[in-house]
Amino acid sequence: MSFGKQHVYTVQQALTKAMKYCAYQERCQSEVYKKLRDWGMSHNDSEEVLAELISDNFINEERYTEAFVRGKLRSKGWGKLKISYKLKEKQISNYNIDHALKHIEQEEYLSILEREAKTKLKLINSKPDREKKASLLRFLQSKGFENNLIWDWINNNL
Incomplete structure (x- = not known):
C-alpha cells in the first residue's frame, strides 16, 4: 500500500491506461468510471475518457x-x-x-440448475427429506434460480 503522492494523469494518459484496462477483459461504464475516479481523474475528465472509450468500442x-x-x-x-x-x-x-x-437456452439453464442442485445434494444427503428440501431450496434461491423451477426440480427428483 502506497501512501505517497497520487499520480495525476492527463486525459490522454488516462485514456491509454483505460484502453489497456478494457482490452484485458470486458468492462462496463460504471466499472471504468470508478477506476478513472480511483486514478484521481475529475468527473468531467472521466466522462471525456468514457466517451472516447465508447466511441472507439472499448466499452460496449x-x-x-x-x-x-x-x-x-x-x-x-x-x-x-x-x-x-x-x-x-x-x-x-x-x-x-x-x-x-x-439468449440463455432453457435446456442449458435447467441443466445448470440440476448441476448445482446435485452438487448441493451430495453435501446434505444424510439429512431427513424435509430438511434436505428446505436446504436445497435456500441454496438454489441464493444462486438466483426462480422458485417455480426450483420446486419443479425438487418435486421431480426427491
Missing part, C-alpha cells in the same frame, strides 16, 4: 452484459435473478439485461 454495454451473463451462468452457476441483480448494481440498463437473459 451490450457486449459486456452478454459476456457477464454467459460467464456467471456457466462458471458460477448463477440463475437469472442473481445475474439480473448484479447487473443492475453495475447500472446496466433493463433493456440490455433482458436482451442478454433471453
